[in-house]
Amino acid sequence: MTSMVKWEEGDTAMRKIIVAKIVFSLSFVCFLLFSFGTRFAEADTAHIKIAWLQYPADWNCDEPGARVNLQTNPLKPSDWDIEWNTIDVQTASEEDFLQYGLIVISGHSSYSFTPEENGKLKHFLDNRGTIWVDNCGGLQLSNFILSVEFSNYEVQYMGQDIIVPNHPLIDGVYTLSSAEVNALGEGATGNSNLIVDKDPSYKELIREHATGEPLTLTYESTTGRIVITAQDVLCAIESVETEDLKFAYNVIGWSMVPFLQAAISPVSATIIIGQSILFSSSVSGGFPPYSYQWYLNNNPVSGATASSWAFTPTSTGNYYICLNVTDAQDTSAQTQVAQITVIITPVGGYSISTTYKATTDPSVLYLATFVTLTLFCVNIRRKTTKRTN
Numbered sequence: 001m002t003s004m005v006k007w008e009e010g011d012t013a014m015r016k017i018i019v020a021k022i023v024f025s026l027s028f029v030c031f032l033l034f035s036f037g038t039r040f041a042e043a044d045t046a047h048i049k050i051a052w053l054q055y056p057a058d059w060n061c062d063e064p065g066a067r068v069n070l071q072t073n074p075l076k077p078s079d080w081d082i083e084w085n086t087i088d089v090q091t092a093s094e095e096d097f098l099q100y101g102l103i104v105i106s107g108h109s110s111y112s113f114t115p116e117e118n119g120k121l122k123h124f125l126d127n128r129g130t131i132w133v134d135n136c137g138g139l140q141l142s143n144f145i146l147s148v149e150f151s152n153y154e155v156q157y158m159g160q161d162i163i164v165p166n167h168p169l170i171d172g173v174y175t176l177s178s179a180e181v182n183a184l185g186e187g188a189t190g191n192s193n194l195i196v197d198k199d200p201s202y203k204e205l206i207r208e209h210a211t212g213e214p215l216t217l218t219y220e221s222t223t224g225r226i227v228i229t230a231q232d233v234l235c236a237i238e239s240v241e242t243e244d245l246k247f248a249y250n251v252i253g254w255s256m257v258p259f260l261q262a263a264i265s266p267v268s269a270t271i272i273i274g275q276s277i278l279f280s281s282s283v284s285g286g287f288p289p290y291s292y293q294w295y296l297n298n299n300p301v302s303g304a305t306a307s308s309w310a311f312t313p314t315s316t317g318n319y320y321i322c323l324n325v326t327d328a329q330d331t332s333a334q335t336q337v338a339q340i341t342v343i344i345t346p347v348g349g350y351s352i353s354t355t356y357k358a359t360t361d362p363s364v365l366y367l368a369t370f371v372t373l374t375l376f377c378v379n380i381r382r383k384t385t386k387r388t389n
């Protein structure tokens with residue numbers, strides 16, 4: 001702790017050291033909690049709760065066959081303990097939905113969710129839920145969270161192209177070869193339905209080769225995920241087709257990946273003009289590696305694309321700083337906005353200025369102490385973050 005020795009030279013050294021010790025102790029406790037928490041999570045068997053969505057149409061066309069095979073197939077990771085239930089969209093509450101990490105929807109028919117039902121699904125999606133819609137052939141869902149429309153006719157199976165090969169649904173729990181992707185679903189028997197219209201928020205993951213139309217879509221945000229498969233993957237699982245089982249385990253694994261979250265520190269501070277303030281960030285979840293862009297007053301700062309950023313204001317006033325983090329799957333998270341107030345102090349510290357009476361006020365000394373401590377905290381946090389990586 002060589003940095004603390006330097007501080008003994010100042011008038012408020014004792015106060016700084018006491019506060020610094022408290023800050024350090026708290027940081028250390030946080031570090032211990034974080035690291036042990038992570039280890040316990042890794043050691044435990046994953047208990048996964050999945051629900052099949054019950055709605056007033058043929059919701060159970062692939063149930064229980066696909067579910068039983070997913071439970072019993074030896075490809076299921078040995079440390080997964082999967083609990084399957086059904087959930088009735090008409091009678092279940094928003095809270096009931098939040099018990100689950102993954103909701104599976106399948107069918108052959110047309111169904112229009114009521115606004116209330118749509119609200120429950122949306123609430124689930126906004127609270128770290130993952131939804132998998134698998135078209136068993138002829139499915140049309142209306143008033144679903146993000147619109148998706150399947151073709152009404154059967155298409156001739158002509159092969160499937162992978163658009164995002166590193167996506168966790170292709171390269172996750174299992175890595176699917178292009179031959180395996182090509183064989184996904186019941187397409188080979190002519191049941192495959194194309195996706196003919198979609199909300200622009202979806203991204204294409206797999207495309208039909210002959211027509212260039214999407215067969216599999218994903219939606220990913222910092223709070224929820226959706227995968228749409230037009231290939232009737234669940235019926236193929238009823239037929240115990242290996243590539244479809246692997247894909248389904250990738251869907252379950254994807255639903256378990258913590259969502260992207262980002263925060264910056266400090267979130268507020270007052271500094272004296274000419275000083276710098278160092279912002280650090282902490283990012284978790286999503287799919288590393290992450291890329292960074294710092295914003296000052298809503299504008300991207302040129303070259304500020306690292307995990308930390310030193311801001312050196314050249315004029316007084318209030319500044320608003322935030323960070324945008326993007327993960328390897330193009331999901332972005334924006335942090336809270338930090339407010340920095342920049343004030344003037346005369347050169348030389350304690351000389352009395354007629355213009356700025358406030359500089360003689362002891363509160364300025366307090367502010368200086370606060371800034372020093374803030375920078376110290378940032379350093380501690382950065383060290384802690386490095387140690388846990």
Ligand SMILES: [Zn+2]
Nearest residue numbers: 062136232235
């Ligand atoms: Zn099916």
